[in-house]
Amino acid sequence: MIEQSVWQISHLDLTLRMVLAAVLGGLIGLEREWSNHAAGFRTHILVCIGSASIMLLSIYGFSEFAAEPNVRMDPARLAAQVISGIGFLGAGAIIRNGSSISGLTTAASVWVVAAIGLSVGAGFYYASVLATFLVLVSLFLLNKWEKHLLRHRRNQEIAIKIFDKPGSLGRIATKFGEQGIQIKNVVMQSVNDLSDGDTGAGGTMELRFTLRTANADKLLRAIDDILALPDVIGLESGSLPTVRMSALSGGKSAAGKG
Incomplete structure (x- = not known):
């Protein structure tokens, strides 16, 4: 009991x-x-x-x-x-x-x-x-x-919004290559959502890269170089802080998101 x-x-x-x-x-x-x-x-x-x-x-x-x-x-x-x-x-x-x-x-x-x-x-x-x-x-x-x-086995996904101009994709790919970053896949999609219509020659485009790199610092350096390109409007990453760029004003501004 x-x-x-x-x-x-x-x-x-x-x-x-x-x-x-x-x-x-x-x-x-x-x-x-x-x-x-x-x-x-x-x-x-x-x-x-x-x-x-x-x-x-x-x-x-x-x-x-x-x-x-x-x-x-x-x-x-x-x-x-x-x-x-x-x-x-x-x-x-x-x-x-x-x-x-x-x-x-x-x-x-x-x-x-x-x-x-x-x-x-x-x-x-x-x-x-x-x-x-x-x-x-x-x-x-x-x-x-x-x-x-798993640093050699994980892929990074990055979406880059650009002005659709000749050579833009090649310049971005070159920046990745300079840092030794391997491009596994690229998906391109046309986007036309800029309010003032100043989109350059052929509108805007979103590039979705699947990348493989063992060094996050090199990826960050490549992103910095890409954001400095005149054709780049914005960049988003699921694994890194999101960076949004505005090319409609006089200069480019960035904001981070955790």
Whole structure:
């Protein structure tokens, strides 16, 4: 016979679990915030605290009914709903940009933080701290190792908007070649959306390059050289900060997006 005290928790222990959930969730969220991802510091703290609260509620929130006849306590009943329901929040962090998908790691970190919060709420301290440590190792160290290991295998996708003039494509391709960047594929599409009609000889065109390079610095240098070309209107990249250029005013201006 399980004693009724099993379903009781002191205010001190409850406070400890809630604070620990905030700390562990915040540590993971801090890495996501530092990397400028959608779900950051506060989001991870809220998810972890919320999960811990639901776990505490599931275990101790109905303690007054524990001694009632024909009542069976199931501490996992609310926790199961958290695991299945947290997916909608993670899905909001997933972004599709052309053929590339970003945000999967952040979505996974939100899901893991929910599990950590449930563990803290259940008093499973060692597993909570160990899971947090392994997640931080994965996000910090394994992320760098993965980039180093796959640096020769990953393609970069860049869209460049240009005035459709003879030789424009060749000049851009030359800039990539000067930096030793391999062009895997080029897709050309006509675009005519400039408001004043000053598009040069043949309107505007969007070039979508699939590139392969092991050196991000060389890619950035090539982009700088390309943006300096008179025929280039704008440039966008799914893996690098987006740069938009305006050639309609007297000079060119750039703005970055994380």
